[in-house]
Amino acid sequence: MRTGLKRWWAMGQVARASSRLRRVSRPQDAEPARQELTRRLLGLRGLPQKVGQVLTLAELGAETPGFGSLAEAPSPLAPEAALAEVSRRLGRPWREVFAALEGVGIAASLGQVHRGVLHDGRAVAVKLRHPGIAEAVREDLRALGWLAAPLGGWRGRLDLSAYRHELARMLQGELDYRHEAQALRDAGARMADVPGVIVPVPVDALTREDLLVMTWVDGASLAEGWRWSEADRRALSTTLVRLFLQGCFTWGALHADPHPGNYRVARGPEGAPVLGVLDFGCVKPLPPELPAGLGRLLALLRAPATPPSPGQWVSAWVLLGFTPELLEPMAEALPAVSRVLLEPLLLDRPFHARDWRLGARLTEALGPHRWNFRAAGPASLLFVLRAFHGLVRHLDVLDAPIAWGPLLDEARAPSLPPPPAPPEARGEGRARYLKVRVTEAGRTRVALTFRADVTAHLEDLLPEDLPRRLAARGLQPAGIGAAAVAAGLRPSELFHLDEGDRQVRVWLE
Structure with missing residues (x-):
């Protein structure tokens, strides 16, 4: 303790x-x-x-x-201690296995890597799990329980248990190096036909839960590729996009640890650029709903002259795992959001990642619904988004536009017909949504949209300091919510609070 x-x-x-x-x-x-x-x-x-x-x-x-x-970074273990740990985990002196083994290693978050040479002459990477790291990760995951604190002063708590579970599951897999050895074998089989890619090959006889021996991959950091010719940078960019799209649409698994230390760039036998992909401890298996949902969105974006209905857009995002109740209020924004996110996949011409302006354009497309959109997404997309963010950043740095469309076709992405529009059903004169908006100096600070039926819990949905200030004015949110429910949740303003530069408005729509 x-x-x-x-x-x-x-x-x-x-x-x-x-x-x-x-x-x-x-x-x-x-x-x-x-x-x-x-x-x-x-x-x-x-x-x-x-x-x-x-x-x-x-x-x-x-x-x-x-x-x-x-x-x-330098390994935390002294060279002698690291070599002793390798011997202990092998169950015999390291010199019986290796002709040479460097005591100084390169450390990452869960382990450290030492370069060695086997007696048969193969250069290998020896990955040693940090002593005590498994217990430390368990403590970290317990500490994540504190993340259930109110979000931005909003009393409606976002349940992060699914995210904690997703993190825990992926981290437990990373801690077991036998799991990573299998992921390396799978990756080698999948990527065998992908040009310009190399991955390590595990040495199974020497692999343990806390020790992984694999072939050494030479090369410089990915950032060095930035200094190469435009043709070479375009080849590296093509490889990165190809791996991401094949992972999404063909293999059903993504390399989801895209930080720069996990890539190497080198020259192949004929001088062509080669991308070395390292560290397969964090590989995210994808549910079949992901490519299906993306295929549905692409079909909607490519729809003929008749625009799809809002319900069709909501249905496609729900297929990806998003919560329908949170999406429905922003249905009108979903076409623009989808177009921004999937823009390069719709083009057969070179697309420049630096011109994407993804964050700014998404914020603009979502407008006041950005809180709902973030909350609506499933925890299962956490590592998919991590891989996507890494891809976009790498492409931005390589600065060599490529066409994504042909690579998408190569990955055999599904093209599903748009779903039928769901029928809308609500009582006559009854509101669909409860809306909360807080503005300061004319700028929207909080904009939340809920299903109208949660009005019964109005007090729990307001910014944390608001019920106290309302009570000082003789207003009780619980009573306001109960009265609105009793009146049949008819469209109306529930209250408006004006405090100089700060205004709060809550209404049913």
Whole structure:
């Protein structure tokens, strides 16, 4: 228990360091704050460092990346201790297995990698799980229970249990190196026909739950590919997109750990660019609904002159696992959202990732519904989005536009006919939605839409400080909600609170 409390305290220090970095206003203060956060993440290893590795995606191509050590850092074990651990896990002296083995390794979040040479001359990577890391990950996952805190002051709590379960399942798989060895074998079979790709081959006789031996993949970091010719960068970009689309539509599995340390770029025998893909501990199996849902959205986007109905858009997103009750209020926005997200897949001409402006355009398309859209998504897409984010960032850095459309056809993406529009049913004169909007200085700060029938729980859906201020004015949210239900949930304004620059409006629509 003491170890767990100590780790939770250290995680609090990470949170404070992260907060200090966000508050930095002067450029000269940014680097010390970044170094402090990096140092604390490295000290914790496990889940905090794995989350921190996402930060390295934002620094691809930078001359002096501040978070680069989160991807590849010196191993925490002294060389002698690391070699002793290898011997202990093999059950015999390491010299009986290896002609040479470097004591200094490269560390990642859950383990460290040492270069070695087997007696048969093969160069290998020896991946050693950090001692005690399994218990540390369990503590981290328990700490994630605190994430059920109110979101942005909103009292309606977002249930994060599905996300904790998804993280736990994937991390448990990463901790078992026999699981990764099987993933390597599967990847080797899948990618055998993909040009310009190489993956390590596991040495099964030497693999244990906490020790993985695999062939060594030479090459430079992916960021080095940024300095190559445009033709070479285009070849690397094509390979990255091909792997993502094949994973989604052909193999049903995605390499879902896209931080820069997991890629190598090199030249093949004839000088062509080769992409080495490393670390298959985090491979996300995909449900058949994912390619089906994406295929449905593509069919809707390619629909003839007659535009699909809002219900058809909602149905396609529900097929991906989104919650229909949260999607229905934003049905009119879903065509624009779908077009922005899937834009490169609709084009047969080269598409430049730098022109995508994905985040800004999604925010614009969603407007006040961005909270609903985030909440509506299923936890099963967490690692899919992680892989997608990594792909977009890598393409942005390589800066070589390619055509996605032919690669999508190559991946045999399904093209499903649009679903029939579902019939709308609601009582005459009855509202469909409960809406909450908070504006400050004319800007929308909170915009939430719920099904009208949750009005009975109005008090729990309001921003945290609002019920107290309403009570001071003689208004009781519970009573307002109960009265609206008793009146048949008819479209009407439930209350409007004007406090200078801050206005709150709650109504049924």
